[in-house]
Amino acid sequence: MSTELQRKWWKEEVIYQIYPRSFMDSNGDGIGDLRGIISKLDHLHELGVDIIWLSPIYDSPNDDNGYDIRNYREIHQEFGTMSDFEELLEEVHARGMKLIMDLVVNHSSDEHEWFVEAKKSKDNKYRDYYHWKKGVDGGPPNNWPSFFGGSAWEYDEASDEYYLHLFTKKQPDLNWENPKVREEIKGLLKFWLDKGIDGFRMDVIPLISKRLNFENHTLGSFNEVVEKVYSNGPKVHDYLNEIYEDVLSKYDIMTVGEGPGINKNVGLKYVGHDRGELNMIFHLDHMFLGHGPKGKFDPIPYDWCDIKKIFRDWHEAMGESGWLSIFLDNHDFPRLVSRFGNDNQYRRESAKLLAMLVLTQKGTACLYQGSEIGMSNVVFDSISEYRDVETHNFHKEFIANGVSEADFLSEVHAHGRDNARTPFQWDESENAGFSSGKTWINVNPNYKEINLAVDKTAKDSIFKFYKNLLSFRKENLCLVYGQWVEHMLENKNIYAYDRIDENTHFRIVLNHSNEVQDLSLSVDGYELIMNNIEDSSGDQLSPWEARLYKKSNS
Numbered sequence: 001m002s003t004e005l006q007r008k009w010w011k012e013e014v015i016y017q018i019y020p021r022s023f024m025d026s027n028g029d030g031i032g033d034l035r036g037i038i039s040k041l042d043h044l045h046e047l048g049v050d051i052i053w054l055s056p057i058y059d060s061p062n063d064d065n066g067y068d069i070r071n072y073r074e075i076h077q078e079f080g081t082m083s084d085f086e087e088l089l090e091e092v093h094a095r096g097m098k099l100i101m102d103l104v105v106n107h108s109s110d111e112h113e114w115f116v117e118a119k120k121s122k123d124n125k126y127r128d129y130y131h132w133k134k135g136v137d138g139g140p141p142n143n144w145p146s147f148f149g150g151s152a153w154e155y156d157e158a159s160d161e162y163y164l165h166l167f168t169k170k171q172p173d174l175n176w177e178n179p180k181v182r183e184e185i186k187g188l189l190k191f192w193l194d195k196g197i198d199g200f201r202m203d204v205i206p207l208i209s210k211r212l213n214f215e216n217h218t219l220g221s222f223n224e225v226v227e228k229v230y231s232n233g234p235k236v237h238d239y240l241n242e243i244y245e246d247v248l249s250k251y252d253i254m255t256v257g258e259g260p261g262i263n264k265n266v267g268l269k270y271v272g273h274d275r276g277e278l279n280m281i282f283h284l285d286h287m288f289l290g291h292g293p294k295g296k297f298d299p300i301p302y303d304w305c306d307i308k309k310i311f312r313d314w315h316e317a318m319g320e321s322g323w324l325s326i327f328l329d330n331h332d333f334p335r336l337v338s339r340f341g342n343d344n345q346y347r348r349e350s351a352k353l354l355a356m357l358v359l360t361q362k363g364t365a366c367l368y369q370g371s372e373i374g375m376s377n378v379v380f381d382s383i384s385e386y387r388d389v390e391t392h393n394f395h396k397e398f399i400a401n402g403v404s405e406a407d408f409l410s411e412v413h414a415h416g417r418d419n420a421r422t423p424f425q426w427d428e429s430e431n432a433g434f435s436s437g438k439t440w441i442n443v444n445p446n447y448k449e450i451n452l453a454v455d456k457t458a459k460d461s462i463f464k465f466y467k468n469l470l471s472f473r474k475e476n477l478c479l480v481y482g483q484w485v486e487h488m489l490e491n492k493n494i495y496a497y498d499r500i501d502e503n504t505h506f507r508i509v510l511n512h513s514n515e516v517q518d519l520s521l522s523v524d525g526y527e528l529i530m531n532n533i534e535d536s537s538g539d540q541l542s543p544w545e546a547r548l549y550k551k552s553n554s
């Protein structure tokens with residue numbers, strides 16, 4: 001391996017995201033919890049993942065399932081106690097694994113003491129922990145929309161002012177202009193780092209610096225508003241550099257920023273090796289693909305050439321100066337086998353193909369709970385079975401605008417966040433082995449066919465494929481640091497690329513279509529090392545067939 005490449009554990013290790021509410025319930029209240037996670041750590045250790053990213057576990061009124069924090073230094077009582085957390089961290093480390101927390105500091109809950117105080121009066125010392133503005137012509141200060149429908153401003157009658165909330169009205173945006181806010185945030189970073197955690201995933205971090213003229217936008221789509229109005233504000237790099245220099249740089253940790261609005265032209269400013277900001281980002285270009293002018297429930301068509309171009313652009317943008325994360329799903333998006341694969345006729349094949357894609361690209365791979373067994377989207381018959389505030393807010397908005405219940409529901413089936421939030425399907429017992437009580441959200445009715453226990457016994461087990469790939473990646477650092485070279489760029493059905501370093505040359509070929517495709521790329525002199533179907537034959541790729549070759553004498 002080339003010496004100038006800095007080897008870093010956070011480049012080589014694989015992240016596994018846990019959505020605690022839906023992972024494992026230990027006390028029968030129907031809600032996943034920390035002791036439930038402890039009871040399943042051996043599953044993750046057997047799978048072979050290294051870094052656990054916990055979605056927020058702090059005290060919260062759960063307006064946005066924990067992404068609305070009421071107390072940054074307390075564990076949500078539904079999830080357990082601080083000593084449960086300390087035991088979890090100890091058990092994770094005892095297995096040679098790491099744990100990163102979800103840092104949500106673009107906004108707090110409106111029930112956080114800072115906001116409770118701020119609302120009391122205009123001269124309260126916490127008032128400018130948030131953004132307050134006078135209305136205009138009897139309405140909000142400007143036309144900024146919330147990510148979750150409606151205006152990004154909420155009127156406060158007592159002070160005749162509005163406060164900013166880019167998400168729900170119970171998630172008021174923190175004012176990072178205020179040095180006292182930045183000091184508070186540095187304090188809570190240290191609080192958790194001094195407990196021994198291994199880093200942070202930083203929620204919507206490019207949004208923390210606001211364009212303080214608060215002008216109306218004149219853009220045509222929500223994605224543009226995110227990129228040009230909410231993200232990449234004038235002081236975002238100053239703030240990130242400040243928390244890096246004052247706190248983060250003093251620990252051997254990793255940071256990954258969730259990056260709505262970060263595009264390939266600005267990515268390096270956040271993750272360049274010399275920037276002193278973040279180690280990597282979860283950019284959302286491929287995840288926001290298909291979001292129409294009114295967002296995800298107003299879809300527009302896209303195809304694999306769009307996906308391949310986004311990956312290509314980001315590899316080029318990062319070069320050897322920055323570092324990428326690679327993921328295809330998380331708690332905010334549909335199940336990857338339903339969205340990017342074929343969860344019907346080719347569920348197993350496509351789940352494995354997507355596993356090979358994520359685990360052979362250049363960058364830190366991040367897996368989401370349930371993908372290792374090919375969990376798929378859920379189809380609930382009524383909007384009342386859904387729990388996500390984003391879904392319910394847009395349901396009201398779309399129905400009010402004349403969209404039928406059935407039409408909206410079909411968009412929720414395809415794009416709703418609850419697809420990824422139904423309980424993990426451990427086995428075919430009641431509630432898929434997730435809980436002995438009534439679950440906070442219904443279990444996907446397909447749990448008897450799709451669950452870990454039944455998958456592990458299957459001859460074409462998805463879990464085993466992930467496990468083999470994960471150990472193969474560990475043994476072959478060419479898949480981490482190797483040069484990435486793409487082939488067949490314009491081919492709509494096949495994704496093909498090489499990974500090359502001084503010692504090894506891999507060739508990965510993925511037929512992400514429902515048809516047989518000619519492998520019009522030479523593999524002479526290559527040995528087939530891994531593939532996802534039994535009878536893999538010659539120069540024709542079966543539907544959803546994935547192959548990993550290694551060049552002989554490499």
Ligand code: TEU
Nearest residue numbers: 064067104147167203204260296332390
């Ligand atoms: O998500 C930010 C974000 O971009 C989301 O709005 C998400 O991509 C969107 O739902 C897609 O339509 C983060 C968290 O991951 C999400 O769970 C929170 O709801 C949000 O921030 C607010 O904290």
Ligand code: CA
Nearest residue numbers: 025027031033
């Ligand atoms: Ca519980």
